[in-house]
Amino acid sequence: xxxxxxxxxxxxxxxxxxxxLSCSPISGHRSVSWYQQTPGQGLQFLFEYFSExxxxxxxxxxxxxxxxxxxxxxxxxxxxxxxxxxxxxxxxSSIRPGGQGNEKLFFGSGTQLSVL
Amino acid sequence: DAKTTQPNSMExxxxxxxxxxxxxxxxxxxxxxxWYRQLPSQGPEYVIHGLTSNVNNRMASLAIAEDRKSSTxxxxxxxxxxxxxxxxxLSGPNQGGKLIFxxxxxxxxxx
Numbered sequence: 001x002x003x004x005x006x007x008x009x010x011x012x013x014x015x016x017x018x019x020x021l022s023c024s025p026i027s028g029h030r031s032v033s034w035y036q037q038t039p040g041q042g043l044q045f046l047f048e049y050f051s052e053x054x055x056x057x058x059x060x061x062x063x064x065x066x067x068x069x070x071x072x073x074x075x076x077x078x079x080x081x082x083x084x085x086x087x088x089x090x091x092x093s094s095i096r097p098g099g100q101g102n103e104k105l106f107f108g109s110g111t112q113l114s115v116l
Numbered sequence: 117d118a119k120t121t122q123p124n125s126m127e128x129x130x131x132x133x134x135x136x137x138x139x140x141x142x143x144x145x146x147x148x149x150x151w152y153r154q155l156p157s158q159g160p161e162y163v164i165h166g167l168t169s170n171v172n173n174r175m176a177s178l179a180i181a182e183d184r185k186s187s188t189x190x191x192x193x194x195x196x197x198x199x200x201x202x203x204x205x206l207s208g209p210n211q212g213g214k215l216i217f218x219x220x221x222x223x224x225x226x227x
Contacts, residue, residue, distance in 0.1 A: 042219060043217035090160070101147060101213050107159030
């Protein structure tokens with residue numbers, strides 16, 4: 001089975017631009033979560049989607065948004081980029097939503113975003 | 117949110133067992149204890165999880181204290197490929213099932 005695929009692997013943008021990152025979950029997985037990883041803040045939860053609906057959201061500004069398609073693929077968008085948005089963005093998939101805490105998450109290798 | 121405490125770093129010798137501790141004194145009855153690890157330049161990788169009983173899988177064992185306020189991840193024979201940051205995470209309905217990562221333990225393995 002193919003793992004979680006994130007594209008692109010690397011991205012360079014300038015302040016004020018917007019960016020869209022893509023995530024293809026493992027076949028059969030219907031839940032997709034997004035995390036941001038920075039050296040200072042570590043790994044932080046952004047949001048979770050299941051059946052095209054956002055189920056959970058972390059403490060990030062509205063510039064960060066996402067969506068999920070009917071084939072479970074997900075995209076996240078960051079508008080009006082700031083220097084502090086430079087980070088590794090990780091996507092994880094699971095069969096079911098993680099609401100009860102008993103789900104295993106499978107992570108992709110991430111998209112490294114650099115904002116200049 | 118329920119918090120975990122882990123040592124910042126640990127060292128091990130190759131082919132020796134490794135015991136990675138984690139304290140979670142504020143754990144609730146419905147929180148699962150998860151362990152993930154992250155190798156350099158990769159996303160986190162699931163290692164093991166459990167609720168109350170000790171758990172074993174092909175990668176590791178998870179020993180959970182009777183009061184559930186602490187747990188230990190056991191790698192039975194460390195290899196160089198086990199060098200990674202290991203995260204102990206509580207996940208349950210109180211966290212909406214999301215994973216709240218702490219700083220983790222950086223494990224180095226010496227040949």
